[in-house]
Amino acid sequence: MVMFTESDTARLDEPVADGPVVRPLRVKRRIKGRPVNHANGSCETRTEWVGHVARIRDAQDQAAFAELFQHFAPRVKAFLIKSGSDAAMAEECAQEVMATLWHKAHLFDPTRATVATWVFTIARNKRIDVLRRQRRPEPEDLGWGPEAEPDQHDVMALQQETAQLRDALTALPEAQRELIEKAYFGDLSHREIASQTGLPLGTIKSRIRLALDRLRHAMN
Amino acid sequence: MMSNKIKHHLTDDLLMAYAAGTLPEAFDLMVATHLTLCDHCRARAESFDAVGGCVLQEQDAAVSMNDGSLAATMAMIAQGAPVAKPVRPGCSVLPTPLQDYVGGDVNDIKWRSIGMGVKQAILPTTHEATARLLFIPAGAAVPDHSHNGMELTMVLQGAFSDEVDHFARGDVEIADEDLHHTPTADISEDCICLAVTDAPLKFNKLMPRLFQPFLRI
Numbered sequence: 001m002v003m004f005t006e007s008d009t010a011r012l013d014e015p016v017a018d019g020p021v022v023r024p025l026r027v028k029r030r031i032k033g034r035p036v037n038h039a040n041g042s043c044e045t046r047t048e049w050v051g052h053v054a055r056i057r058d059a060q061d062q063a064a065f066a067e068l069f070q071h072f073a074p075r076v077k078a079f080l081i082k083s084g085s086d087a088a089m090a091e092e093c094a095q096e097v098m099a100t101l102w103h104k105a106h107l108f109d110p111t112r113a114t115v116a117t118w119v120f121t122i123a124r125n126k127r128i129d130v131l132r133r134q135r136r137p138e139p140e141d142l143g144w145g146p147e148a149e150p151d152q153h154d155v156m157a158l159q160q161e162t163a164q165l166r167d168a169l170t171a172l173p174e175a176q177r178e179l180i181e182k183a184y185f186g187d188l189s190h191r192e193i194a195s196q197t198g199l200p201l202g203t204i205k206s207r208i209r210l211a212l213d214r215l216r217h218a219m220n
Numbered sequence: 221m222m223s224n225k226i227k228h229h230l231t232d233d234l235l236m237a238y239a240a241g242t243l244p245e246a247f248d249l250m251v252a253t254h255l256t257l258c259d260h261c262r263a264r265a266e267s268f269d270a271v272g273g274c275v276l277q278e279q280d281a282a283v284s285m286n287d288g289s290l291a292a293t294m295a296m297i298a299q300g301a302p303v304a305k306p307v308r309p310g311c312s313v314l315p316t317p318l319q320d321y322v323g324g325d326v327n328d329i330k331w332r333s334i335g336m337g338v339k340q341a342i343l344p345t346t347h348e349a350t351a352r353l354l355f356i357p358a359g360a361a362v363p364d365h366s367h368n369g370m371e372l373t374m375v376l377q378g379a380f381s382d383e384v385d386h387f388a389r390g391d392v393e394i395a396d397e398d399l400h401h402t403p404t405a406d407i408s409e410d411c412i413c414l415a416v417t418d419a420p421l422k423f424n425k426l427m428p429r430l431f432q433p434f435l436r437i
């Protein structure tokens with residue numbers, strides 16, 4: 001099995017203490033005009049990938065697409081290979097993921113996700129479809145759709161939060177970061193992680209929880 | 221949305237595995253259905269998507285695309301977008317993800333009796349885990365059972381109580397193999413639940429156990 005099964009019967013009727021890893025990505029609740037901290041130098045504080053997607057959406061801009069392709073396609077391919085795909089399949093899937101990005105550019109909402117997060121979800125769904133051969137039930141769309149002109153403060157705030165998350169992730173002790181990464185490579189169950197790391201399942205579970213707690217802490 | 225009423229939510233483990241895409245299909249269906257009703261968990265799930273985005277960004281650049289890859293992708297794009305399947309509007313009982321699996325609304329569920337007024341409908345997912353809809357008449361109980369693995373039960377209509385607590389629409393009960401429980405529907409309304417399990421149920425009373433081979437549970 002791919003998830004933890006022991007002692008997850010905890011009652012959650014008390015207020016849920018562990019909130020989101022990053023703040024809920026609800027635009028309307030976010031404090032507007034929070035200054036963007038450029039000091040950490042993470043490339044996620046830049047929003048130009050957002051502009052690239054807008055240029056594809058508005059003008060079918062092939063130059064913008066080529067730059068996105070150069071950045072993301074190899075990462076998607078590497079991600080799929082680490083998830084258990086052979087190189088040929090990963091190449092084909094990465095191309096399809098990037099084609100989906102083009103076709104769905106009008107659905108991207110930069111106030112709810114960075115381009116990297118959005119590409120990840122497309123790549124993940126491709127992996128479920130092609131490698132695991134199963135359907136992927138998704139929650140009903142909220143029906144808001146991206147607004148024609150998303151508020152730049154909201155876009156910047158979302159990019160900034162994700163940059164903090166990424167910094168927090170890279171600042172984790174290596175063993176914790178690797179566990180989280182392995183969990184995302186999929187097809188690698190916690191039991192398999194256990195056999196690779198030599199750690200019992202309960203220990204892995206508590207270490208992932210510890211890593212998530214640290215992430216939350218770093219986000220506050 | 222009824223999220224402010226929901227008391228029993230999904231765990232980080234489940235939300236992270238849903239974001240990572242590593243759950244059996246039946247559990248994905250449970251998570252997607254809960255997220256449709258619960259803004260709190262939807263926000264948490266999107267946070268775990270963001271962790272996935274960070275993991276993607278950290279992929280090393282040692283892997284490169286083949287020669288001609290961009291041109292091949294542009295050719296693929298030129299063929300046009302795949303036809304999107306129409307989205308079913310959720311009904312008052314079945315949220316959209318479940319409508320896709322039932323092939324309609326609550327009137328289209330193909331119930332099969334499992335005795336004592338309780339009915340179930342098994343949904344078509346991969347066989348690593350089982351998803352089914354349960355119909356419990358108002359005031360009736362599901363036979364006392366325990367689990368070989370994990371069982372999640374989410375209320376869609378009505379409410380039920382068991383040894384743990386009271387569960388209403390959107391609430392998820394997470395039961396492991398140590399929990400023996402007898403969910404009993406509230407008297408006010410018939411109860412419909414989505415239940416997913418990663419192993420067959422073990423019934424603790426003689427009659428239901430005899431039925432078990434015929435019920436695919």
Ligand SMILES: [Zn+2]
Pocket residue numbers: 226228229230254258260261262
């Ligand atoms: Zn919830």
